Amino acid sequence: MADALDRLRRRIDGLATPDGDFYVACAETDRRPAPLADRRFPTAAAACEAAAAAREYREALRESDPGLPEYRLAAYQARADAPTLVSTREPAAGRRENGLPRSSRSVTLSGDGEREWLRMDNAPLVHVSHDGEPLDDDAVARQLDAKL
Numbered sequence: 001m002a003d004a005l006d007r008l009r010r011r012i013d014g015l016a017t018p019d020g021d022f023y024v025a026c027a028e029t030d031r032r033p034a035p036l037a038d039r040r041f042p043t044a045a046a047a048c049e050a051a052a053a054a055r056e057y058r059e060a061l062r063e064s065d066p067g068l069p070e071y072r073l074a075a076y077q078a079r080a081d082a083p084t085l086v087s088t089r090e091p092a093a094g095r096r097e098n099g100l101p102r103s104s105r106s107v108t109l110s111g112d113g114e115r116e117w118l119r120m121d122n123a124p125l126v127h128v129s130h131d132g133e134p135l136d137d138d139a140v141a142r143q144l145d146a147k148l
Contacts, residue, residue, distance in 0.1 A: 033058070090104045
């Protein structure tokens, strides 16, 4: 099995490039499991081939570890115009139920186009990912419960 894993990893590495426009990730979570983490590909075809090799790789690993998470891998083109998030918090009068000072929070999400923006004042803001990885349900629930 080790030889097959090495061969598949080398195949994926051979398809990868440092500045590729495509990547492979789970269609549901956008997670990039091993051996795909931090790998970019020059074309959609190369990314699809890498996805197929990663499926084989993970199937081989599952023989040793039946509990290995399963992902529906798909090829994606990286967005060059990722949105920008700007958040400001200002003090407000009074205290919350939990004793912390009240504050007013404004969030602006904007893209490259002049009409691509969204602004929210004092709306609930919940982070669903951190460092490119989705947060688990408990972390999201804690944010909702905190009512910040």
